[in-house]
Amino acid sequence: MKTFLAFISSLFLVFILASCSDDDEVAVTAKKSTQTPRFDHSHGKEVTDLEKHKFEHQFADQCVEREIKNSQNKNVDRQRYSRPCLCIAAFMMKDLTATEAEKFLKEHKNTQSLRIRYENAAYHCLQEKAQAKAPTVFRQR
Numbered sequence: 001m002k003t004f005l006a007f008i009s010s011l012f013l014v015f016i017l018a019s020c021s022d023d024d025e026v027a028v029t030a031k032k033s034t035q036t037p038r039f040d041h042s043h044g045k046e047v048t049d050l051e052k053h054k055f056e057h058q059f060a061d062q063c064v065e066r067e068i069k070n071s072q073n074k075n076v077d078r079q080r081y082s083r084p085c086l087c088i089a090a091f092m093m094k095d096l097t098a099t100e101a102e103k104f105l106k107e108h109k110n111t112q113s114l115r116i117r118y119e120n121a122a123y124h125c126l127q128e129k130a131q132a133k134a135p136t137v138f139r140q141r
Helices: 002-019 023-035 049-067 074-093 098-105 112-126
Strands: none
Touching: 049 074, 049 098, 074 112, 098 112
């Protein structure tokens, strides 16, 4: 019984001491948390219209060259691929960041975010075409 009573009283004492804290320490902790931001949500500098225009045309040209690389009739294929590639470049240009534009235009690198955005834009632009009508079987509608 004495050990049980000693255990309960020591437990009570631990809770009392743990709940008491220095008000200055709490104030310092609160002050530190308001001064240092946890997440940086800045998007950096804006991309100018001139950079976007350069990006659009350079990316479209790169896209066309990539598509006609192994082509037999390059002039015909160049005309055929120019419109979808320009659509893809224009779609990608909408959300272009300054970092991506700089890496593409100056360093001639394709970032991972550009590759992901390219796949999304290609899906969007190539689905834009009218799909062929399914054949009517047994004249059902």
